[in-house]
Amino acid sequence: MVNVLRFSDVTYVRNGRSILGGVDWSVESDERWVILGPNGAGKTTMLKLATTGDYPTTGAVDILDERLGSVDIFELRTRLGFAGSATAKRIPDSETVRDVVLTAAYSVEGRWNEAYEAIDVRQADRILAEWGLSALADHRFGTLSDGERKRAMIARAVMTDPEMLLLDEPSASLDLGARENLLQMLSGFAASPMSPAMVMVTHHVEEIPPGFTHALLLRDGRVQAAGPLAETLTAEHLEATFGMTFDLSVRDGRYAAVARV
Numbered sequence: 001m002v003n004v005l006r007f008s009d010v011t012y013v014r015n016g017r018s019i020l021g022g023v024d025w026s027v028e029s030d031e032r033w034v035i036l037g038p039n040g041a042g043k044t045t046m047l048k049l050a051t052t053g054d055y056p057t058t059g060a061v062d063i064l065d066e067r068l069g070s071v072d073i074f075e076l077r078t079r080l081g082f083a084g085s086a087t088a089k090r091i092p093d094s095e096t097v098r099d100v101v102l103t104a105a106y107s108v109e110g111r112w113n114e115a116y117e118a119i120d121v122r123q124a125d126r127i128l129a130e131w132g133l134s135a136l137a138d139h140r141f142g143t144l145s146d147g148e149r150k151r152a153m154i155a156r157a158v159m160t161d162p163e164m165l166l167l168d169e170p171s172a173s174l175d176l177g178a179r180e181n182l183l184q185m186l187s188g189f190a191a192s193p194m195s196p197a198m199v200m201v202t203h204h205v206e207e208i209p210p211g212f213t214h215a216l217l218l219r220d221g222r223v224q225a226a227g228p229l230a231e232t233l234t235a236e237h238l239e240a241t242f243g244m245t246f247d248l249s250v251r252d253g254r255y256a257a258v259a260r261v
């Protein structure tokens with residue numbers, strides 16, 4: 001398997017504050033990772049570094065075999081798929097859902113005068129179908145529900161066949177049905193050997209799609225545990241990460257955690 005992401009002794013300091021400290025982490029092309037941790041633990045900062053959004057203060061970040069700091073990040077970004085709330089904010093409300101996906105082929109937000117190849121349009125329509133969005137293809141992005149919006153942003157992120165897909169809280173703010181629907185789709189996507197490496201940040205163990213293989217637990221910018229899901233996502237590691245005792249259960253690949261009173 002090919003290494004797609006490596007953090008080597010990464011620190012990230014801003015305004016005199018240590019946000020990440022001594023992070024070592026490695027992702028292979030067939031792995032699907034979830035990053036869990038309390039508010040402010042540094043999860044989004046890790047995604048920011050992994051998507052070329054910033055540089056580590058010390059240590060090294062290697063993305064798709066390229067060292068951050070000595071590579072053209074604009075070229076590297078075309079090989080990554082990223083969906084998060086910040087990316088959704090950049091999409092014009094008036095954009096159709098088909099164009100939200102299609103414009104990823106040109107790395108732009110908002111269609112202007114680009115002429116798209118028939119092959120790109122076919123690819124967009126195939127992806128819209130895969131993410132349950134065909135019926136909404138001509139709807140305006142601004143009219144979508146939160147759940148539809150999240151799916152549209154993931155569809156956009158996979159449009160260019162990225163070598164690594166990174167998702168920041170894809171299930172946040174979704175109702176139960178929309179969350180379950182999205183989890184099923186993510187689970188199906190994760191199961192395909194054709195899919196890229198995946199890294200997903202979430203706040204809740206209930207939001208881990210079955211089929212995800214690895215977990216990284218972060219607290220105060222430090223890795224508490226990282227590795228294969230079954231060995232890493234334990235009540236003991238959750239306690240060390242969140243500072244509370246949990247009853248943790250897993251059924252049919254779905255995790256649930258309830259604080260022990």
Ligand SMILES: Nc1ncnc2c1ncn2[C@@H]1O[C@H](COP(=O)(O)OP(=O)(O)OP(=O)(O)O)[C@@H](O)[C@H]1O
Binds near residue numbers: 015037038040041044
């Ligand atoms: N530029 C900055 N200057 C100072 N502090 C920062 C800066 N960027 C991030 N932080 C702080 O770093 C910490 C980690 O932020 P980050 O957004 O990575 O956490 P998170 O784990 O994603 O949190 P949440 O779960 O609440 O989204 C936070 O306390 C945040 O306030």
